[in-house]
Amino acid sequence: MKRLFILLMSLYFFNASAQDISFARKIVDTLTSPYFWGRGYTNDGMKKAADFIADQFKQYGLQPLDKKSFFQKFSYPVNTFPGKMEVAINGRQLVAGKDFIVAPEAHGLKAEGILQEKDSADFIDMKNRLIVNLSDKLTWSASAEAAEYTLIEIDKKAVDKPPAEFKVDIDSKFINNFKAANVCSYVKGTEKPDSFIFITAHYDHLGGMGKDIYFPGANDNASGISLLLNLARYYATHPQKYSIGFICFAGEEAGLFGSKYFTENPLVPLKNIRFLINTDLAGTGDEGITVVNATEFPKEFAFMNEVNDEDKLLVKINPRGKAANSDHYFFTEKGVPAFFFYTMGGIKAYHDVFDRPETLPLNEHEDLFKLIVKFNQKLMGE
Ligand SMILES: [Zn+2]
Numbered sequence: 001m002k003r004l005f006i007l008l009m010s011l012y013f014f015n016a017s018a019q020d021i022s023f024a025r026k027i028v029d030t031l032t033s034p035y036f037w038g039r040g041y042t043n044d045g046m047k048k049a050a051d052f053i054a055d056q057f058k059q060y061g062l063q064p065l066d067k068k069s070f071f072q073k074f075s076y077p078v079n080t081f082p083g084k085m086e087v088a089i090n091g092r093q094l095v096a097g098k099d100f101i102v103a104p105e106a107h108g109l110k111a112e113g114i115l116q117e118k119d120s121a122d123f124i125d126m127k128n129r130l131i132v133n134l135s136d137k138l139t140w141s142a143s144a145e146a147a148e149y150t151l152i153e154i155d156k157k158a159v160d161k162p163p164a165e166f167k168v169d170i171d172s173k174f175i176n177n178f179k180a181a182n183v184c185s186y187v188k189g190t191e192k193p194d195s196f197i198f199i200t201a202h203y204d205h206l207g208g209m210g211k212d213i214y215f216p217g218a219n220d221n222a223s224g225i226s227l228l229l230n231l232a233r234y235y236a237t238h239p240q241k242y243s244i245g246f247i248c249f250a251g252e253e254a255g256l257f258g259s260k261y262f263t264e265n266p267l268v269p270l271k272n273i274r275f276l277i278n279t280d281l282a283g284t285g286d287e288g289i290t291v292v293n294a295t296e297f298p299k300e301f302a303f304m305n306e307v308n309d310e311d312k313l314l315v316k317i318n319p320r321g322k323a324a325n326s327d328h329y330f331f332t333e334k335g336v337p338a339f340f341f342y343t344m345g346g347i348k349a350y351h352d353v354f355d356r357p358e359t360l361p362l363n364e365h366e367d368l369f370k371l372i373v374k375f376n377q378k379l380m381g382e
Pocket residue numbers: 202220221252280281
């Protein structure tokens with residue numbers, strides 16, 4: 001009988017786990033699909049992602065953080081590439097994303113001519129303000145500024161001799177007031193509803209580069225959103241002593257615009273936030289996680305390690321100091337205790353077209369879920 005019970009229990013846990021991971025997988029697959037176009041600046045990608053997340057919050061039964069709307073709207077400047085994206089070097093047409101990227105701040109250009117070699121990596125055409133740079137790894141970004149030049153980075157492996165002859169046709173469009181929104185919700189606390197624990201993650205990514213390619217951003221940060229949504233779903237049916245808030249930020253990649261806006265226009269008083277946990281790049285974890293602000297908040301870092309040791313979750317939790325590398329930053333600057341964690345090991349794709357759902361392991365998703373739930377319990381149990 002006891003053995004049957006154990007068997008049933010293990011089946012139950014197996015099913016619960018299988019469900020969690022398939023939920024996460026579904027969210028990542030959805031957010032990285034062409035419909036969302038890299039959750040960026042063309043094809044309405046970012047807005048579609050915001051609508052999808054708000055709809056998830058609604059389905060799970062969460063309330064808007066300001067009790068009116070899930071969206072906290074704001075705008076910021078950004079350089080975009082909605083149209084032509086053609087680059088030919090030495091008579092050969094290159095493939096956007098794979099063979100080359102255009103610098104995020106680059107000016108559009110339609111021109112042809114001959115490049116002058118500046119050094120072994122840089123080739124220029126002064127007349128057209130064109131710079132061609134040979135690189136080992138193409139890493140794209142989003143830019144809030146527009147340059148007067150056109151910089152094209154080419155993967156070294158895509159050319160067999162130094163770039164000389166060129167023909168380019170690139171459209172860029174600078175948008176002064178790109179409209180975006182943070183998506184914010186909460187589950188009301190049962191005993192201390194005015195005290196908050198926040199779980200945050202950015203949902204925007206780099207969007208598309210030209211008409212044909214987009215950057216899926218599976219690890220960055222569909223993975224973090226899948227973890228946040230899984231936790232939102234859990235807390236909706238398991239209200240806690242404190243209110244648990246959720247913010248999915250926009251505009252992170254172009255310069256932490258969403259989290260900056262929230263800290264300047266907070267929907268709950270910042271002093272009521274007991275702790276904030278930001279997750280960005282949550283899709284691997286073979287080598288554990290790194291926690292930014294660990295040295296700033298040693299007591300909470302000890303809590304996290306206790307939970308991890310008790311339940312044998314992650315192989316390692318690396319402490320790190322302050323860093324302005326994700327959405328926790330402006331909160332910390334305003335006195336809100338916060339951690340930002342990212343997973344270590346596994347795939348190397350980052351800000352490139354190879355950050356795809358097919359190769360994202362999500363192997364620590366469930367451990368991260370448990371770590372956060374138990375860590376929050378410790379915070380509320382003080
Ligand atoms: Zn990110």
